[in-house]
Amino acid sequence: MQTGMTIRQQNTADGRRLDDLRHASAGRTRSNVYRIYYETNSAETDKSGSLTAQSGILYDSVRIVITGPPISLTHAYTGDADGNGFLDRLELHFSRATEFPCNFPKDSVIITYSLGNSTFTIDSINGCGDKDSIFLLFLKEEKGADSTVMQTGWLPRLSLPGLAGVNPISNFLCDDRAGPVIKSVTKKINTTGARDQDLVTVVFSEPVRDFDGRDVWLVNPPVVLFDLWTKIPSRANG
Numbered sequence: 001m002q003t004g005m006t007i008r009q010q011n012t013a014d015g016r017r018l019d020d021l022r023h024a025s026a027g028r029t030r031s032n033v034y035r036i037y038y039e040t041n042s043a044e045t046d047k048s049g050s051l052t053a054q055s056g057i058l059y060d061s062v063r064i065v066i067t068g069p070p071i072s073l074t075h076a077y078t079g080d081a082d083g084n085g086f087l088d089r090l091e092l093h094f095s096r097a098t099e100f101p102c103n104f105p106k107d108s109v110i111i112t113y114s115l116g117n118s119t120f121t122i123d124s125i126n127g128c129g130d131k132d133s134i135f136l137l138f139l140k141e142e143k144g145a146d147s148t149v150m151q152t153g154w155l156p157r158l159s160l161p162g163l164a165g166v167n168p169i170s171n172f173l174c175d176d177r178a179g180p181v182i183k184s185v186t187k188k189i190n191t192t193g194a195r196d197q198d199l200v201t202v203v204f205s206e207p208v209r210d211f212d213g214r215d216v217w218l219v220n221p222p223v224v225l226f227d228l229w230t231k232i233p234s235r236a237n238g
């Protein structure tokens with residue numbers, strides 16, 4: 001490279017930008033060789049662009065591609081959309097947009113919970129074929145041998161191998177976003193003729209917390225916390 005030659009950095013038209021990467025240094029090492037160093041620590045995605053060297057009417061350019069760090073799974077949230085107490089989805093959050101192919105082998109995904117060595121299988125994948133950072137795995141509900149054991153407090157582990165461009169996902173611990181549901185309600189008549197002394201016991205599928213994750217203070221009377229309906233035997237639907 002000759003003295004007086006200028007070097008310009010240009011972005012390609014794909015929207016990924018080189019110029020947010022800082023030139024660490026640039027300098028001529030021999031009479032016709034310049035070296036330009038980029039610091040890539042700030043690169044969260046792939047970068048591409050070109051460098052053009054120009055002297056007068058003479059110029060040339062070279063394309064540069066910097067491969068960003070691999071995508072990783074940041075969270076896998078459990079869900080119980082129909083509120084029956086059994087997990088029916090996992091919401092996967094990745095560090096940046098990726099693609100979940102629709103032909104991904106669902107059988108290769110392993111979702112387990114230690115209680116009773118429970119395993120879940122995937123029914124379908126929401127958002128497959130699109131590029132996104134959030135995908136939903138719809139699970140087949142697994143009620144196990146004892147259908148009274150509800151799952152809203154479970155934290156399964158997820159292994160999802162072979163997703164292109166994504167760091168291997170192995171034994172990943174899920175987060176709980178399945179809200180508690182009412183598991184049972186029983187009533188005991190303590191004093192005949194004094195029904196206001198009836199004891200009604202409501203059992204939830206897991207401890208109930210407030211929005212900050214603290215124990216709920218049941219300082220409010222039941223009439224504030226619960227809605228009650230009276231069942232009329234003469235009506236078919238109560």
Ligand SMILES: [Ca+2]
Nearest residue numbers: 080084086088
């Ligand atoms: Ca469910």
Ligand SMILES: [Ca+2]
Nearest residue numbers: 152153176178
């Ligand atoms: Ca829960």
